[in-house]
Amino acid sequence: MATTFKNFLNEDVTSTRTLLHESIPITGSIVSGTYNEGSALYTEANVKNYSHGLFQSVFDYPHLSSSANHIFDITVGYHADSPLSGASNAQNGDKINIYNQMAQILMGHDATGSIRKFDEDGDLTGGTKMEEVFFVNFARLLNKDEIKKGSFAIEFGVSGSATGAATGSLVPVTNFGFRVKASDLSGSTSYLVNSPAGEYGILYATSSANGTSYLTNEEVPVGLVFYQAGIAVISGSIFADTGKGGVLKTNVNTISGRVGLTEPNNVRAENSGLDFISGSSISGSASAIRNRIYNISFNNTTELNSTIYFCRASHNEFNYSSNPTYLSSSQIRVKDSSLDEPVSYMTTVGLYSANNELLAVAKVSEPLKKTPDTELTLRVRLDY
Numbered sequence: 001m002a003t004t005f006k007n008f009l010n011e012d013v014t015s016t017r018t019l020l021h022e023s024i025p026i027t028g029s030i031v032s033g034t035y036n037e038g039s040a041l042y043t044e045a046n047v048k049n050y051s052h053g054l055f056q057s058v059f060d061y062p063h064l065s066s067s068a069n070h071i072f073d074i075t076v077g078y079h080a081d082s083p084l085s086g087a088s089n090a091q092n093g094d095k096i097n098i099y100n101q102m103a104q105i106l107m108g109h110d111a112t113g114s115i116r117k118f119d120e121d122g123d124l125t126g127g128t129k130m131e132e133v134f135f136v137n138f139a140r141l142l143n144k145d146e147i148k149k150g151s152f153a154i155e156f157g158v159s160g161s162a163t164g165a166a167t168g169s170l171v172p173v174t175n176f177g178f179r180v181k182a183s184d185l186s187g188s189t190s191y192l193v194n195s196p197a198g199e200y201g202i203l204y205a206t207s208s209a210n211g212t213s214y215l216t217n218e219e220v221p222v223g224l225v226f227y228q229a230g231i232a233v234i235s236g237s238i239f240a241d242t243g244k245g246g247v248l249k250t251n252v253n254t255i256s257g258r259v260g261l262t263e264p265n266n267v268r269a270e271n272s273g274l275d276f277i278s279g280s281s282i283s284g285s286a287s288a289i290r291n292r293i294y295n296i297s298f299n300n301t302t303e304l305n306s307t308i309y310f311c312r313a314s315h316n317e318f319n320y321s322s323n324p325t326y327l328s329s330s331q332i333r334v335k336d337s338s339l340d341e342p343v344s345y346m347t348t349v350g351l352y353s354a355n356n357e358l359l360a361v362a363k364v365s366e367p368l369k370k371t372p373d374t375e376l377t378l379r380v381r382l383d384y
Helices: 092-106 252-256 275-279 282-290
Strands: 013-027 047-049 056-059 070-078 132-138 153-157 179-183 192-195 198-207 220-226 231-235 293-313 344-352 358-370 376-383
Touching (some): 047 282, 056 282, 070 092, 092 132, 092 231, 092 282, 132 282, 293 344, 344 376, 358 376
Antiparallel strands (some): 013 293, 047 056, 056 070, 070 132, 132 231, 153 179, 153 293, 179 198, 192 198, 198 220, 220 231, 293 376, 344 358
């Protein structure tokens, strides 16, 4: 290959940053129901429980299959100061440790070195703290570089009369009845930056069924979504009525019978938030919450960085070739007479280091004719 070198000037190189977004819908039927193998507990083939019992993993296909993709992990936890904390509770220490570990990573420490609690409004200066929460940790395969701000929503069924919600059963819900959505408000560009894990937004609850509000107030804060970490932290208040410090109207209980959270010990949460997790294993609590997920949706973000090189061929450059086949008997093949202008055909652009080491090669779709009366600029983009 014949090669002619030319150095880049400062104005020949520029950099750009592009954000690519992809819509990610996760339906409740995938989370619980599609791969159910019977009415026994924990028989969903696409849900993996571990011997350590600290979280569940949800896949888009039976997890033993080589075709399965990891979607998210789900777990629960509470602070040691929570009324739910008790030495006799199932996995009490694990639930406290999970809360503390996630809070340390996502909220950091205060001036005294203590781990901050999850703050409902994110200002870290006081106000309501979320002491009983569950975590949805999305796989990097889905959220890529980050969750797009203003695109996240997770919707739950809160009707106790929903099909498949009989006491003591984890049969997938098929009729969610009254639903409540937690989202960071579509189109919102406001976010907080006081987290060691990056930017995060506040999740607000809104009613989303039958055109009737089942909330004490619309757009009340019920959680946080950490965009770069890909983690949603949701308060148990989304399943609780005002008598338990939650966001649901008290009369929702008379409308729907009871809030539909069940777990293996046949204990029912009746508009009581996450009270049931005190007597349930983490896996059992995760299953109860997971079976109430109606829909999850967000847009992921892939950050594409590019360096653009403008390879310029002036009128008096690159009109000849040093390729041996360019000549025949010391005559330029593409010239019929000595009076004809020289002609060359450009096929390849190579980018070299300062030590003349070939780093990248770009090919043109067809040879470009170059003569002394033409100038060409080839735009070469490197994405990374």
